Amino acid sequence: MQLFIGGARAGKHDAVxxxxxxxxxxxxxxxxxxxxxxxxxxxxxxxVVHSVFDWLAASVDPLQDDDETxxxxxxxxxxxxxxxxxxxxxxxxxxxxxxxxxxxxxxxxRRLRDLNGWFCQDAAAQSDQAWYxxxxxxxxxx
Amino acid sequence: xxxxVSGGARSGKSDVAEQCVKRLSAEKPRYxxxxxxxxxxxxxxxxxxxxxxxxxxxxxxxxxxxxxxxVAQVTDGHGALLDCLTLWASQVLYASDLxxxxxxxxxxxxxxxxxxxxxxxxxxxxxxxxxxxTDNAETWRYVAFLQRLHVQLAAEADSVxxxxxxxxxxxxxxxxxx
Numbered sequence: 001m002q003l004f005i006g007g008a009r010a011g012k013h014d015a016v017x018x019x020x021x022x023x024x025x026x027x028x029x030x031x032x033x034x035x036x037x038x039x040x041x042x043x044x045x046x047x048v049v050h051s052v053f054d055w056l057a058a059s060v061d062p063l064q065d066d067d068e069t070x071x072x073x074x075x076x077x078x079x080x081x082x083x084x085x086x087x088x089x090x091x092x093x094x095x096x097x098x099x100x101x102x103x104x105x106x107x108x109x110r111r112l113r114d115l116n117g118w119f120c121q122d123a124a125a126q127s128d129q130a131w132y133x134x135x136x137x138x139x140x141x142x
Numbered sequence: 143x144x145x146x147v148s149g150g151a152r153s154g155k156s157d158v159a160e161q162c163v164k165r166l167s168a169e170k171p172r173y174x175x176x177x178x179x180x181x182x183x184x185x186x187x188x189x190x191x192x193x194x195x196x197x198x199x200x201x202x203x204x205x206x207x208x209x210x211x212x213v214a215q216v217t218d219g220h221g222a223l224l225d226c227l228t229l230w231a232s233q234v235l236y237a238s239d240l241x242x243x244x245x246x247x248x249x250x251x252x253x254x255x256x257x258x259x260x261x262x263x264x265x266x267x268x269x270x271x272x273x274x275x276t277d278n279a280e281t282w283r284y285v286a287f288l289q290r291l292h293v294q295l296a297a298e299a300d301s302v303x304x305x306x307x308x309x310x311x312x313x314x315x316x317x318x319x320x
Contacts, residue, residue, distance in 0.1 A: 007271035009289030053275065100150070101273025113274055134269075135148070136293035137302060137313045 001081050001091040003123050003142075006133030012094050013050075015133050020046040020092060027051045030058030034076035038083040046090035049080075053096045056115050066111075070118055077126050093127070095120045143316065144253055145264040146295045149305030156192060158305045159223050159264045166262035167221030171201040174223050175212045177230040179204075192225075206233050207240075210252045218259040227267035227295070231288045242287050249291060253298050265295060269304070 006012045016023070025048045026040035037049045060069060084091035099117045104110050124130045130142035143166055147159045163172055174196060180186050193202070200223075205212035209224060216222045224230075227249075234245040256263040271289055276282050296302050302314035 007269070007273075007289075008275055009271060009286050009293075011289075011293050096275070097272045098274045099272070100269075104274055109274060134304065134313060135146070135289070135296035135302065137296050139313060 001127045003127040003130040004094045007097045010133045011136035012133045015138050023048045028055035034073050035079050041087045048092045050094040093123050143262045144299045145301045146299040147303045148267045148269050153305045154308030155266050155305045158310050159266045162264045163221035163223045169220045170199050172221045173216045174200045174202045175205050179206050213252050216261050221262040223264050225266045
């Protein structure tokens with residue numbers, strides 16, 4: 001798996017499109033588990049999974065424990081990687097860096113920011129390569 | 143030579159940028175292209191602090207919008223510091239009749255002119271796109287426009303530096319002259 005992380009409009013989409021011109025792009029569907037992205041896999045075709053933040057914002061259960069939420073996507077990431085491998089398909093994940101501003105006043109916004117950060121860490125931990133995209137430039141961070 | 147320097151608030155961008163201008167061109171005067179308009183006491187303080195730290199060998203050109211005309215006033219082969227693109231972008235959007243495309247074109251022609259005349263132009267800007275995504279449409283429009291400028295500038299620049307706690311992280315390195 002490869003991870004591309006960067007801020008808003010940092011050029012992540014173009015950076016990925018240039019490297020994986022044949023890829024299928026999979027927008028995560030709010031309310032569905034991460035593993036649903038495996039439906040986008042096709043033999044030998046790279047799969048780009050994106051819109052993680054919107055997915056998190058819309059589908060995180062306010063009552064569910066954060067650790068449990070995290071375990072769930074960690075498992076899903078593992079399964080998704082395995083499915084991609086079986087399909088001989090590159091797996092690419094695009095995520096947003098949103099953690100470099102002021103701590104939000106709103107509790108929900110704080111939680112969402114935390115979850116997004118944890119997701120990025122977990123995805124990076126499971127990635128073979130990770131790239132930081134800034135102003136259209138790309139730097140290897142793993 | 144075009145250099146793009148950006149970073150967070152009070153990260154030391156201006157210092158890094160000034161050192162850059164000095165390194166790139168020994169010619170004097172050096173030019174400081176200020177996009178800020180002094181409209182209140184706080185801004186006056188900021189300007190005074192920056193001016194004092196730059197010293198006397200800098201000539202200030204004010205350019206809230208016409209950065210092309212300001213760069214045109216820089217003598218061929220001299221160094222210039224444009225500080226900062228963030229403010230200029232807000233003035234393009236909110237204090238001019240320019241469209242976003244016209245703003246992008248104005249930046250492109252400014253960079254072209256600097257390059258053609260051997261002006262070492264160092265452009266300073268703020269990184270503001272790694273915060274929680276705003277749900278305010280106007281703020282989002284500004285962030286998106288500034289990012290278009292940043293991506294354009296980073297692509298054009300010979301060197302791109304991110305300043306963190308006064309230290310410059312090289313994102314794009316200028317080729318050493320032969």
